[in-house]
Amino acid sequence: xxxxxxxxxxxxxxxxxxxxxxxxxxxxxxxxxxxxxxxxxxxxxxxxxxxxxxxxxxxxxxxxxxxxxxxxxxxxxxxxxxxxxxxxxxxxxxxxxxxxxxxxxxxxxxxxxxxxxxxxxxxxxxxxxxxxxxxxxxxxxxxxxxxxxxxxxx
Numbered sequence: 448x449x450x451x452x453x454x455x456x457x458x459x460x461x462x463x464x465x466x467x468x469x470x471x472x473x474x475x476x477x478x479x480x481x482x483x484x485x486x487x488x489x490x491x492x493x494x495x496x497x498x499x500x501x502x503x504x505x506x507x508x509x510x511x512x513x514x515x516x517x518x519x520x521x522x523x524x525x526x527x528x529x530x531x532x533x534x535x536x537x538x539x540x541x542x543x544x545x546x547x548x549x550x551x552x553x554x555x556x557x558x559x560x561x562x563x564x565x566x567x568x569x570x571x572x573x574x575x576x577x578x579x580x581x582x583x584x585x586x587x588x589x590x591x592x593x594x595x596x597x598x599x600x601x
Contacts, residue, residue, distance in 0.1 A: 468560075470590040475527045477520050485514070487581055487588050489551060491531035495540040498547040499528035505549075552577040573600035 470490035482488050491499065503525035506514040516524075539555040541547055551557055561577065569577050580587040586596040 468591070468593040470592065472590040473527070473531050475524070478524050478527055481514075481516055481520065481524060485512070486578075489580070490590050491528045492533035493551045493556075494528075494532060494548065494554070495534055496529035496532040498540060498549055499532055500525055501547040502549050503528065550578070568599065571600065 470492050472488060472490055479488055494502075502509070503521055506516060506521065515521075539548070542553070548554055552561075557577075564577075568574065574582040580592070583597050583599050584592050585598050586592075
């Protein structure tokens, strides 16, 4: 009898690390249209609300690109991102000067998960940068960042 209870509990516990790397991708038409026109729709949970709001208020200089959109649409996307943000799950949310982190690659969670990836791997032509999640996480567009969906290209 004890084995019947213990086995499902053990299996569930073993599945938790995999589930922790699966993000729900809440639907929002404006977010999908605007953000995926240049890159994958990063799950809102990957940054905290303050970081998303700061990012959305700086679209004129969005990582070297003018990604400006009309104010009504920008505010709607900012609200969506803030409401679905990751909060404390992202780890550190500000840099050494107290500025909100704008790059997912700068979060403590990202750094912990990718600490064993050497600099040469990020520079491969098939990867290009740590921000190119889909290069290695084959199911990133569906919110699956688990180890089982990783294929590191040559």
